[in-house]
Amino acid sequence: xxxxxxxxxTACIVMGxxxxxxPAASSAPAAPAAEAPAAAEEEPAAEAPAPAAEGLIKxxxxxxxxxxxxxxxxxxxxxxxxxxxxxxxxxxxxxxxKNDEQLSAARQFITDGVDYLLISAAETTGWxxxxxxxxxxxxxxxxxxxxxxxDPSLFEAAVVxxxxxxxxxxxxxxxxxxxxxxxxxxxxxxxxxxxxxxxxGALDEQFESGKMNKVVQQTATxxxxxxxxxxxxxxxxKEPFNVIYAENDGMAKGAVAxxxxxxxxxxxxxxxxxxxxxxxxxxxxELLAGNWxxxxxxxxxxxxxxxxxxxxxxxxxxxxxxxxxxxxxxxxKGFDARExxxxxxxxxxxxx
Amino acid sequence: xxxxxxxxxNSQLLIPVIAIVILVIFNLFRDPSFFSVSxxxxxxxxxxxxGNLISILNGASELVILAMGMxxxxxxxxxxxxSVGALSAIAGSVFVKVLxxxxxxxxxxxxxxxxxxxIVAMIFGAFNGTLVSVFGIQPMIATLILFTCxxxxxxxxxxxxxxxxxxxxxxxxxxxxPGIPVxxxxxIVILAACLFALLFRFxxxxxxxxxxxxxxxxxxxxxxxxxxxxxxxxxxxxACCAVSGVIGVSRLGLINHETLLLNIEMDAILAVAIGGxxxxxxxxxxxxxxxxxxxxxxxxxxxxxxxVPSTDVKAYKAVVIILLVVIGSPVVKEAAGRFWKKxxxxxxxxxxxxxx
Numbered sequence: 001x002x003x004x005x006x007x008x009x010t011a012c013i014v015m016g017x018x019x020x021x022x023p024a025a026s027s028a029p030a031a032p033a034a035e036a037p038a039a040a041e042e043e044p045a046a047e048a049p050a051p052a053a054e055g056l057i058k059x060x061x062x063x064x065x066x067x068x069x070x071x072x073x074x075x076x077x078x079x080x081x082x083x084x085x086x087x088x089x090x091x092x093x094x095x096x097x098k099n100d101e102q103l104s105a106a107r108q109f110i111t112d113g114v115d116y117l118l119i120s121a122a123e124t125t126g127w128x129x130x131x132x133x134x135x136x137x138x139x140x141x142x143x144x145x146x147x148x149x150x151d152p153s154l155f156e157a158a159v160v161x162x163x164x165x166x167x168x169x170x171x172x173x174x175x176x177x178x179x180x181x182x183x184x185x186x187x188x189x190x191x192x193x194x195x196x197x198x199x200x201g202a203l204d205e206q207f208e209s210g211k212m213n214k215v216v217q218q219t220a221t222x223x224x225x226x227x228x229x230x231x232x233x234x235x236x237x238k239e240p241f242n243v244i245y246a247e248n249d250g251m252a253k254g255a256v257a258x259x260x261x262x263x264x265x266x267x268x269x270x271x272x273x274x275x276x277x278x279x280x281x282x283x284x285x286e287l288l289a290g291n292w293x294x295x296x297x298x299x300x301x302x303x304x305x306x307x308x309x310x311x312x313x314x315x316x317x318x319x320x321x322x323x324x325x326x327x328x329x330x331x332x333k334g335f336d337a338r339e340x341x342x343x344x345x346x347x348x349x350x351x352x
Numbered sequence: 353x354x355x356x357x358x359x360x361x362n363s364q365l366l367i368p369v370i371a372i373v374i375l376v377i378f379n380l381f382r383d384p385s386f387f388s389v390s391x392x393x394x395x396x397x398x399x400x401x402x403g404n405l406i407s408i409l410n411g412a413s414e415l416v417i418l419a420m421g422m423x424x425x426x427x428x429x430x431x432x433x434x435s436v437g438a439l440s441a442i443a444g445s446v447f448v449k450v451l452x453x454x455x456x457x458x459x460x461x462x463x464x465x466x467x468x469x470x471i472v473a474m475i476f477g478a479f480n481g482t483l484v485s486v487f488g489i490q491p492m493i494a495t496l497i498l499f500t501c502x503x504x505x506x507x508x509x510x511x512x513x514x515x516x517x518x519x520x521x522x523x524x525x526x527x528x529x530p531g532i533p534v535x536x537x538x539x540i541v542i543l544a545a546c547l548f549a550l551l552f553r554f555x556x557x558x559x560x561x562x563x564x565x566x567x568x569x570x571x572x573x574x575x576x577x578x579x580x581x582x583x584x585x586x587x588x589x590x591a592c593c594a595v596s597g598v599i600g601v602s603r604l605g606l607i608n609h610e611t612l613l614l615n616i617e618m619d620a621i622l623a624v625a626i627g628g629x630x631x632x633x634x635x636x637x638x639x640x641x642x643x644x645x646x647x648x649x650x651x652x653x654x655x656x657x658x659x660v661p662s663t664d665v666k667a668y669k670a671v672v673i674i675l676l677v678v679i680g681s682p683v684v685k686e687a688a689g690r691f692w693k694k695x696x697x698x699x700x701x702x703x704x705x706x707x708x
Contacts, residue, residue, distance in 0.1 A: 219662035233656040
């Protein structure tokens with residue numbers, strides 16, 4: 001009797017799981033790797049026009065899977081849209097979150113005889129041998145998004161984000177508002193994460209210099225509901241504030257919910273300036289509606305920069321504008337609610 | 353004599369009540385207006401209650417509901433379910449999925465969504481319960497499975513980083529119903545508490561759960577279905593997860609699979625422990641868990657109000673929790689009991705001498 005019951009229960013679970021998984025798979029065409037996080041297949045579409053592949057530049061892209069985050073999804077789509085046959089590329093893509101799988105994929109690309117290898121490594125170490133092989137085979141290596149611990153002579157250039165710059169862009173925008181005084185509620189992400197450190201740094205400088213007044217600085221560990229509680233506690237303490245600097249969109253939304261409940265106006269030309277990060281589409285729509293003031297982005301768009309550099313190398317030129325570590329720091333975008341357009345949302349917004 | 357009886361009767365509730373009283377006194381000392389409640393109007397022009405007290409009662413809603421369910425599982429199985437946060441995320445995801453399936457979000461669709469996520473959460477609860485009751489796996493190990501993969505399942509259901517749903521109905525569930533100044537989550541907690549009260553008043557479930565928790569063999573010989581009772585406790589906890597998941601999603605009209613009710617399982621277990629319940633199963637007092645949950649939330653809000661630096665919050669919380677748990681431990685209780693006895697004996701001896 002018990003065993004039968006157990007069987008029935010187990011069957012229920014399996015059915016339940018299957019029931020959940022099927023609609024998810026069919027209704028999420030925008031997230032190709034959602035079904036297979038360890039997707040090991042190359043993108044077949046890119047190599048379709050085989051005869052025309054003669055004059056094309058062969059490129060192998062090693063990246064992390066798009067299911068990792070909204071950022072990665074945008075990053076993957078950016079590379080797919082830039083390295084197309086129309087733009088003169090024969091590109092193959094490989095996605096994995098595991099370093100060893102990425103390494104063997106890179107080796108495979110070298111064996112296949114690609115002209116350029118583009119890598120966003122899962123881990124910073126273990127790449128020396130592969131990069132050396134690539135160099136010996138005369139393959140140009142570009143790193144994007146993430147650096148690798150190796151000698152800079154092993155790659156052509158690295159296009160990376162400078163997290164600190166993101167914070168600086170946002171803070172200089174805030175200063176440009178020229179408010180009579182800055183009483184800032186600062187809601188931080190998970191302490192110690194790259195994004196938190198970068199987005200906090202510039203604001204901390206302002207607090208120290210006395211230009212801005214720190215009403216409260218508290219971590220909500222990226223949790224929307226926690227952000228709301230933090231803002232509630234400030235409202236309850238009756239302390240004046242006029243800026244909310246939340247280190248991601250979700251927490252900004254939580255903060256705004258607290259303002260709404262307390263009857264405090266926010267947005268363009270209102271009592272409180274609301275700032276978020278990540279540029280989710282829904283957040284940018286809040287900007288467009290004038291409910292928020294600013295949204296900053298850690299740019300996932302590196303493909304065009306790399307494509308330009310490849311074209312320079314192809315025409316015999318030398319890459320310029322690199323720093324000592326052979327890096328190019330991506331330009332971080334920040335959107336102002338007074339200037340954002342529908343087009344920006346479509347181009348730069350993440351997610352749906 | 354009378355006093356002593358009262359003390360013994362309520363000894364289980366002593367610790368959570370002391371915790372609350374200490375926090376209240378501390379806050380009043382720090383800021384006399386800490387608990388003041390005022391009526392303001394929100395951005396929709398509706399009157400709403402405001403103040404730290406409301407924030408505490410409102411913010412603790414999910415935790416209170418989960419703590420109530422966790423009390424039952426703890427009592428019946430002598431172990432804890434560590435997958436409640438993940439299961440709430442799954443329930444919330446199902447809720448969002450159903451809401452997004454229709455064109456416009458009507459009250460009927462919301463009720464349908466709630467029923468769907470309730471059923472899904474109860475099935476997952478039954479899965480946990482089956483592992484524990486039928487296969488005799490340690491509850492913490494059995495629920496570790498869902499704890500590990502639950503948030504990935506939640507991601508599969510909707511895909512995307514943070515799906516959003518906007519509708520006045522959702523705002524009414526997670527915020528305020530227009531015209532009623534009390535936050536809806538508080539009302540939901542009251543409703544859930546009433547349901548549990550009725551359940552214990554009109555059924556023998558409470559007694560059965562305790563007897564299974566205290567002695568399985570004896571309760572089996574008395575005709576109680578051990579497996580069924582344990583399974584039922586997990587299914588009830590599943591329903592609690594569904595309710596708290598729906599509240600969590602409705603608060604902001606968005607679900608973030610990674611952070612929705614993150615780490616709440618630990619707070620729920622802590623609430624049960626602060627409530628004076630034995631984590632080894634057996635006798636339980638749900639009121640204790642509820643007070644424990646509010647104490648935890650009050651602690652969090654107090655730390656926010658004190659503007660404790662972000663990096664130190666957890667350390668402060670840990671210190672307070674160590675104190676509470678140590679004070680509530682049997683060793684300290686016994687020592688305090690002996691001390692109390694000594695004092696009262698001395699007192700009576702003294703008065704006796706004087707009389708002589």
